[in-house]
Amino acid sequence: MKVNRRRSAISQSLDLFIIVAAVLGVGGIVTASVYNLVNSATTNASVSVISASVRAGQDSTHSPTAIAISIKNNGGSPINCTNETCQIAFTGTDTGATTAPSCVAPCSISYGGPATWTVGGPNGHPTAGYPLTFETDNFTLPAGAQISFVLNGPLTTGTAPSFWTAGSTVDVNVLFGSAAVQVAVTSQ
Numbered sequence: 172m173k174v175n176r177r178r179s180a181i182s183q184s185l186d187l188f189i190i191v192a193a194v195l196g197v198g199g200i201v202t203a204s205v206y207n208l209v210n211s212a213t214t215n216a217s218v219s220v221i222s223a224s225v226r227a228g229q230d231s232t233h234s235p236t237a238i239a240i241s242i243k244n245n246g247g248s249p250i251n252c253t254n255e256t257c258q259i260a261f262t263g264t265d266t267g268a269t270t271a272p273s274c275v276a277p278c279s280i281s282y283g284g285p286a287t288w289t290v291g292g293p294n295g296h297p298t299a300g301y302p303l304t305f306e307t308d309n310f311t312l313p314a315g316a317q318i319s320f321v322l323n324g325p326l327t328t329g330t331a332p333s334f335w336t337a338g339s340t341v342d343v344n345v346l347f348g349s350a351a352v353q354v355a356v357t358s359q
Contacts, residue, residue, distance in 0.1 A: 224239050234328055235303075235325070242347065260346070262342035262353075267329030268330050339358050
């Protein structure tokens with residue numbers, strides 16, 4: 172005796188609907204992944220030092236006589252700066268005890284771009300006994316823009332400062348918002 176078995180199958184239209192839904196779901200996941208990669212690449216903060224030069228004082232106990240630095244925002248978003256978040260510090264230096272460093276005539280600081288530069292220090296204030304630091308005022312550095320500053324020294328410093336001598340390597344630390352870079356410059 173032959174038994175008829177009835178087969179239950181998914182209809183062709185339901186089968187097609189399931190395939191289309193799966194393809195759209197995978198496409199959505201791929202699109203979201205690519206969008207997040209592109210979005211993160213355009214919002215990352217990144218700075219670079221375009222150029223830097225330093226000129227030493229008479230010896231390591233005398234303030235540098237010249238500093239020139241240009242910085243570029245390579246990231247995809249603007250960097251908002253304050254005197255505490257955008258600074259340039261010279262590692263291994265000490266501005267001397269008792270007196271915070273300052274730039275008084277004949278010393279001068281000139282700058283290019285939207286920032287005003289001054290002698291700085293920890294928490295945005297010049298402080299004796301800390302590394303030589305320069306800071307900006309409140310401004311925004313747009314994506315792709317660059318700024319620069321030039322010190323025509325010497326600075327007024329406290330007692331027993333320690334800077335660098337001609338021919339030595341100077342480590343320059345640049346902090347702009349969450350972006351940071353360090354470069355080594357040979358002093359003239």
